[in-house]
Amino acid sequence: MNLSAKNITVTGRIADVSATLEPGKITAICGPNGAGKSTLLSCLGGLITPDNGYAELGGVPLSDMAPIERAKQIGFLPQNGEAAWDVAVRNLVALGRMPHRDAAREPVDAAITALDLEALQDRPISQLSGGEKARALLARVLAGQPEWILADEPLAALDLAHQLALIGHLRKQADAGTGVVIVLHDLALAMNHADRVVVLDKGSFAGQGAAEKMLSHAVISEVWKLDIDWLGESGSKALSIR
């Protein structure tokens, strides 16, 4: 089922943005600060009701879905995820079952295994490193077995190795058919790891397509006002700013 934005306007943030996202792919939402990336992601996750337009999943507007039904299908990972209480990793991951109103063990075990958290599952969240915490928070989303994973800058606070590890986990999910949508600031990560890129500029839709096309010299020059070159081979490109 496609996840789509239909002429979404959130006053003061984004205006008339339309985009269609496909399952089984990693889609990066890119744009300079203030472009409205997080707002678009929140609309796609059903967390913000647009002033105009709507988001829909498989042709059904999110606003017509009960929150619990939407939650079963769309897992959302907010920016700067912090736990208010120092719960154990396993209990944190098990929160992902909330939309299903069950305490099923298998999806929680599978999420813990998928993100290599077996050894840490009884540890309080406060005793995890930044990378481990990011994995635990993503595992919470996976435990809900959503068809879509929406993540707001999940790589922002991680070092390069942990960024690559986490994006590797997201790739596995996409390869298994889950739609993955991430807000990304790092254009090199978007270029190398995203299948599709949606570019926003000052709250407006600037384009959608393959990463090579949407992060070309011309687009980056126009949207980010930067004169750049891409160095290296496809899949391991580096950004060079002139």
Place this chain on the structure above:
Amino acid sequence: MKRANMILLVLLALALPLSLLAGRVWLDFGVTPNAEVILAQLRLPRALLAIIVGAGLGAAGAAMQGYLRNPLADPGLFGIAPGAALGAVASFWFGYSASAWLLPIFALTGAAGAMALLALIAGRTGGIALFTLAGMMIASLAGAMMSLAISFAPNAFAMSEIVTWLMGALTDRSWREVYLAAPLTLAGILCFLMARRDLDALILGDAAARSMGMRPGVLQFWLIAGVGLTVGSGVAVAGIIGFVGLIVPHLVRPFTDRKPSALIIPSALAGALLVLVADSVVRILPTITELRLGIALSLIGAPFFLWLLLRMRRGYSGGLM
């Protein structure tokens, strides 16, 4: 969690008979004159009321701390306790307090008024910040109106009654108060249990909780109803008894898995135990007049609060969070 509940139940089962025997007169059946009457008409309703009020305040504290994601939150923040107190003060002011049911009914009306105002201001948007500020505003307004009532009390007797009642106590309570508070408190705790999943989801913040299907307006409904019923009925029968809702969840939290849902029942049991023991202690202290329960708990609670703040300032959160 189940182990914590069992331990607390055993402690309650031990404390209850001791509480029934303890007081200015230590009951000794066969020796103490009218021991059966003292037990049935004074000690038993008073002990049960301590359990009911304590359970309500403890559960409300656990729910509030979960909702506000803050270990320093207290049910008083919602403004419902001051609203109930204002209702009771009004019954003294107008001279209705002598009638058996009117004082608690006035107090419950005050609690309901505060709940309605809170729901009206916070609206259906369900923002936590707006909700907290609205509660603080209601508490402040109710406090100011109580001060006004004391300042313009119709006579010295009414003023003295208001001030004494506000200190909170379980002295001379009867079965009537038990019958009033028990069903309301139970209903309030059930409201918190209805909110338990949403409170757990809030561990990860508002956005994550909403993405998991939490409906902020529904959660607020259960919390307003829960706090209104537990705290409102507690204030209606015992006056203001502070700090129980703040202290108890902290004492219990290390013995649970720290999720708000796991804290509600143990906090209710621990709150019941704390108020029962504190009320027994104030009865046997060799003071000329009985120390008011509200004052005793504040004397314990305020230093505890300061200790919490100091621990937080040092950056230690192991026991807190």
